[in-house]
Amino acid sequence: xxxxxxxxxxxxxxxxxxxxxxxxxxxxxxxxxxxxxxxxxxxxxxxxxxxxxxxxxxxxxxxxxxxxxxxxxxxxxxxxxxxxxxxxxxxxxxxxxxxxxxxxxxxxxxxxxxxxxxxxxxxxxxxxxxxxxxxxxxxxxxxxxxxxxxxxxxxxxxxxxxxxxxxxxxxxxxxxxxxxxxxxxxxxxxxxxxxxxxxxxxxxxxxxxxxxxxxxxxxxxxxxxxxxxxxxxxxxxxxxxxxxxxxxxxxxxxxxxxxxxxxxxxxxxxxxxxxxxxxxxxxxxxxxxxxxxxxxxxxxxxxxxxxxxxxxxxxxxxxxxxxxxxxxxxxxxxxxxxxxxxxxxxxxxxxxxxxxxxxxxxxxxxxxxxxxxxxxxxxxxxxxxxxxxxxxxxxxxxxxxxxxxx
Numbered sequence: 001x002x003x004x005x006x007x008x009x010x011x012x013x014x015x016x017x018x019x020x021x022x023x024x025x026x027x028x029x030x031x032x033x034x035x036x037x038x039x040x041x042x043x044x045x046x047x048x049x050x051x052x053x054x055x056x057x058x059x060x061x062x063x064x065x066x067x068x069x070x071x072x073x074x075x076x077x078x079x080x081x082x083x084x085x086x087x088x089x090x091x092x093x094x095x096x097x098x099x100x101x102x103x104x105x106x107x108x109x110x111x112x113x114x115x116x117x118x119x120x121x122x123x124x125x126x127x128x129x130x131x132x133x134x135x136x137x138x139x140x141x142x143x144x145x146x147x148x149x150x151x152x153x154x155x156x157x158x159x160x161x162x163x164x165x166x167x168x169x170x171x172x173x174x175x176x177x178x179x180x181x182x183x184x185x186x187x188x189x190x191x192x193x194x195x196x197x198x199x200x201x202x203x204x205x206x207x208x209x210x211x212x213x214x215x216x217x218x219x220x221x222x223x224x225x226x227x228x229x230x231x232x233x234x235x236x237x238x239x240x241x242x243x244x245x246x247x248x249x250x251x252x253x254x255x256x257x258x259x260x261x262x263x264x265x266x267x268x269x270x271x272x273x274x275x276x277x278x279x280x281x282x283x284x285x286x287x288x289x290x291x292x293x294x295x296x297x298x299x300x301x302x303x304x305x306x307x308x309x310x311x312x313x314x315x316x317x318x319x320x321x322x323x324x325x326x327x328x329x330x331x332x333x334x335x336x337x338x339x340x341x342x343x344x345x346x347x348x349x350x351x352x353x354x355x356x357x358x359x360x361x362x363x364x365x366x367x368x369x370x371x372x373x374x375x376x377x378x379x380x381x382x383x384x385x386x387x388x389x390x391x392x393x394x395x396x397x398x399x400x401x402x403x404x405x406x
Contacts, residue, residue, distance in 0.1 A: 012064050016043060019069060023080075032080055033204050034203040035204065038197065039055035041059075042059070043060075044058045044060060048062075053185065054086065054087070054088035055083065057076075059075070067126060070124040078175060081114065084197060084200075088178070089190060093286070093288070093403075101155065107129070108147050113141055116140075128174055143387070145369065145388065149343070229384060232382070233363065236363070237361065272305060272361075273307040273308070274296070274299075275362045275363070276363050277348045277365070278365050280318060280341075281314045281339070281341065281342055281343040282340050284366070293310070293332060307324060309322050317351040343371055344372050349378070359379055361379060361382070363381070366385060368388040373394070375395070377395055385400050386401050
């Protein structure tokens with residue numbers, strides 16, 4: 001087995017450099033070449049294990065000096081998977097809810113993948129790494145949010161999670177996660193980093209393709225061109241809510257104002273109410289919620305429905321708000337997100353039916369990890385699914401959104 005070999009004659013710095021070259025030269029990790037070139041990589045006396053802020057990597061001297069080459073390969077892969085998947089920006093809302101469970105969830109996700117890729121022992125998970133077959137799916141491994149929701153529910157029920165008394169571990173992770181360092185990156189640095197990572201993934205994908213190497217399902221998804229979710233949202237509202245009985249310049253079409261054109265907007269006496277339903281299970285951060293609310297409010301100002309309903313839900317409807325046309329400008333300051341339990345969207349159409357609310361269209365923001373299906377809807381619905389490419393609603397339209405692109 002590869003993990004029987006240690007390089008006692010190398011300093012930790014030399015060993016780290018050697019392992020990085022090993023990974024870059026390995027066919028199965030050809031796609032990581034661009035990611036490995038991003039940021040800095042150093043051995044530190046101040047880091048107990050290893051960590052990344054999403055760009056730079058640090059490895060504790062004492063932690064790695066007695067590692068085998070196979071173990072250090074695994075550790076470097078582990079840090080670079082955090083970078084490739086943009087974990088410290090994508091999942092910072094999970095960290096805000098429970099940092100320990102966020103750390104564990106990210107590690108379960110990537111450790112499972114790396115273990116699957118190295119059944120020959122070329123890279124071996126060091127002692128202390130988190131691994132649980134319960135998080136395996138027919139197509140690979142649950143993503144971080146799905147694992148987080150399971151661990152959080154266990155913790156809430158007192159059955160483990162991050163408390164140290166359950167089957168899913170004692171809360172110790174293989175490495176540290178430098179949330180503080182990630183939060184210190186400016187917006188400009190975050191955008192630049194996201195571009196570097198995307199470019200690195202594409203370069204790695206092209207290199208692998210030229211060499212005739214296949215890409216994993218995860219890598220193919222990372223390489224997919226992302227649809228502009230705002231355009232999908234606008235088209236949905238245009239198709240379902242904006243009437244064209246007559247046109248008026250009294251309310252210019254907002255779609256053209258940014259281009260310097262004043263165009264009339266369509267007006268219809270038949271436009272019904274709009275509704276926005278926000279998943280409050282805890283896996284969608286406040287920033288994303290506020291952006292979605294702002295987008296929908298702007299669209300409501302254009303469509304001009306008589307009412308806009310905003311419903312906050314988890315396993316039940318926790319708060320329902322109704323705004324009239326003359327209140328749209330006050331929504332972002334008045335609305336009060338409420339909730340934080342599980343995720344069962346069936347409560348929303350049930351609530352609408354019970355209260356005789358008949359929207360012309362509904363927009364649902366959710367992570368797509370639903371307990372009991374997508375529900376029964378009697379009107380058009382657009383699902384805005386965050387960070388869950390595998391979610392496939394059986395009703396309505398869907399647009400998949402990456403939180404890093406909002």
